[in-house]
Amino acid sequence: MLLTGGQAGEAPQFLRLLELEEKKPRVVVADKGYDSQLIRKALRGQSVKAQIPERGLAAGSRRRRKGRPPKVSKQLYSQRNIIERLFGRLKEMRRFACRFDKLADSYLAFVQLAFMRVCLKPYFSDTP
Structure with a gap:
């Protein structure tokens, strides 16, 4: 757990948290807020599978990246709700x-x- 200022976002802290991890995860399941090339590149560098859907774009916009969009397992991604419910209870x-x-x-x-x-x-x- 990392503690930051109340106004700080959580996605910029992701790389620091990944470095602190004692046990390297095999898969990271995150929401669209973590969809950045920097995070995906860091995960690939550590051979960690990313289950992060792409952010939506405004109507008429072109894709942000070249190549095919990342594949996300619906079964794995649906398990995110466990963490979301935990934070709901905490809040x-x-x-x-x-x-x-x-x-x-x-x-x-x-x-x-x-x-x-x-x-x-x-x-x-x-x-x-």
């Missing part, structure tokens, strides 16, 4: 979504606690 906590903490350390500690709370809830609750 229900106002403190996570609004980032009330002023210090990075205290916010990071809360984020870790929030992840633990969401992930452990099924084991310690009568209702899912």
Whole structure:
């Protein structure tokens, strides 16, 4: 997990996160926000398969890249919803979504606690 400023986007941090990864992934499944030549090139350089759909273009525009469009497995891409639902649950906590903490350390500690709370809830609750 990398902590950035609240206004920073997540896609620019992708390469830093990929370098930190202890175990190299075989496949990266991401949404259209990660569709960039830089990210695709970095993944190819590490022999990681990219499951990232191409961004849509405005009507009448030409394709951004030469060659055939990247193939995306619908089955693999549909598994992204697991992460999307996790972040949806986390954003229900106002403190996570609004980032009330002023210090990075205290916010990071809360984020870790929030992840633990969401992930452990099924084991310690009568209702899912």
